[in-house]
Amino acid sequence: MFGFSRLSAEGKVGVATGVVFFSILISRTVLSERVDVGTRASLFRVQFVLFVNSLLLLGSLYIWKRVVTRLCGARHLEPASTWTHRCWRAAVLLFLALAHCSYLSMFYLVDTEPHWLSMLSFSCLGMYVILLFLLVLFGCASRVLQMFSKGSAVTVSDSSRQTVLALMMTALLAMYGLFNAAQPPRVVEVEVPLEKLPTSMDGLKLVLLSDIHLGPTVGRSQLHRIVTMVNQLEPDVVVIVGDLTDSQVTRLRTAAEPLGLLKPRLGSYFATGNHEYYTADVDSWFEFLRSKGIEPLHNSNARVSRPGQTQDWICLAGIDDLEASILRYPGHGMDVQKALSDCSEKYPIVLLAHQPHAAKQALQQRPDINLVLSGHTHAGQFFPLTILAFLVNPYFCGLYSISEHTSIYVTPGTVYYGIPMRIGSHAEITQITLKSA
Incomplete structure (x- = not known):
């Protein structure tokens, strides 16, 4: 317990993800023949949502650090700038929350036609995946370049430019992806x-x-x-x-x-x-x-x-x-x-x-x-x-x-x-x- 309390936020989420994954394995083997198929299916769906959201939480922590903490990390901000950063934090938080809620619509928002909230949350999930991939890719590229440039450090401004580029590319790719999927x-x-x-x-x-x-x-x-x-x-x-x-x-x-x-x-x-x-x-x-x-x-x-x-x-x-x-x-x-x-x-x-x-x-x-x-x-x-x-x-x-x-x-x-x-x-x-x- 004391060791767990010393873990970073990412470490704690990683442990929780492992626990959920292990519970899925247990329910598919030990418990599979002891409960009826309907209960097993419901249990699987709940476990799946928990597992997906555990993985998403790991990514969300990374996105928050890159998109919010680094972009809005200045200590001495003008009042107008502070207000802008607060709005930006709220927007990113809403975006992440919608992505996390996407699979819950499988339980509550299934009907004859797609619900607007389902479409919005799953669209956010798609953008989340693209953004996370680009941020990780740019981060790895920076490390590789740093290794081959005699250890010169990546500046805060360089990191901010990479984040802005990732956001712009995510927006463009998401718009194309939504348009492409909407075609017959x-x-x-x-x-x-x-x-x-x-x-x-x-x-x-x-x-x-x-x-x-x-x-x-x-x-x-x-x-x-x-x-x-x-x-x-x-x-x-x-x-x-x-x-x-x-x-x-x-x-x-x-x-x-x-x-x-x-x-x-x-x-x-x-x-x-x-x-x-x-x-x-x-x-x-x-x-x-x-x-x-x-x-x-x-x-x-x-x-x-x-x-x-x-x-x-x-x-x-x-x-x-x-x-x-x-x-x-x-x-x-x-x-x-x-x-x-x-x-x-x-x-x-x-x-x-x-x-x-x-x-x-x-x-x-x-x-x-x-x-x-x-x-x-x-x-x-x-x-x-x-x-x-x-x-x-x-x-x-x-x-x-x-x-x-x-x-x-x-x-x-x-x-x-x-x-x-x-x-x-x-x-x-x-x-x-x-x-x-």
Whole structure:
């Protein structure tokens, strides 16, 4: 206790962050089978908010020192200057508070359309991430330059100029990111050669959606725009590869209604993502999707064929997301063999697997899969998160040729998650045309 009291503010927050992270590990292992899935999901969401805010607090302390303490650190200030600095402190404090409150909107502000406070707080969170990255980057650059300039110290004025530059760049990047994310998703056309594709199925148009994230910053209007764009493509098949939603059906039923307007010729299909399991409402979502004509592929498959050509088909399979097993969600868990149990070696196999890691594992178990469709990465969504997304995923974005007869396509996502920004990436509706190899 005495040692803890001597820790700096950053040290205390670091310890608190470690405690929260350790509690997440405990709840996912020791407690996971002792409480019901709804309680586990609620506990996970609370822990997640605490963990995120602990990390944010570390960054907030750093931002405050650079943006407030150093910029307003003069001791002998004129009255007008003092008043300006007080206003600046209040503005920075409000900005940080909004960033910290962003994930609380997942609990209280989910409705048919995004609430203005959700949009504001998540926008602040995006700016927070950009600003923190730039401040750390400039700070590291200064240290490197100091090392190569014979130890000459960085002056207060130099540090202030760096901070002002970081603030200006953050404002410009944030405005671009908000504008970019508000645009309709791009329609990207991809041709994929498929071994064993029957002649009657040549040219099959499959539209891929993923990572729509209905929730605090994505609502009915955006979903309706997506559905309209998909119908204009006149697809044969529509597939949604996970992370459709960030909340329960009871809160998003009206927002999700446009899904019933999808009009593919041969059917719509859905496979779960990790965020479906965070809602603890997967079965209710399955029921809702079926009522809208969308078939969930829950470690299962469907034969897709053209009318009058039932002897020619492709096996379209879907697996549960990896997070189902981690959360020990009852009756769910990735099972590739079960998902492909009715697939014939004579016909091509297309697998829906939300996470690229799941795609990689599936191909290790069944190398005969011809095409895997994934999402999850958002192509990083916005810089600097792009770096992390690229490093932690085996496949990042786009079409990958794994072997002569196997390909993986990873979509950057159809909307965005939480933060309404895209920098260095674009939302995408993917039209995949299957061609005979």
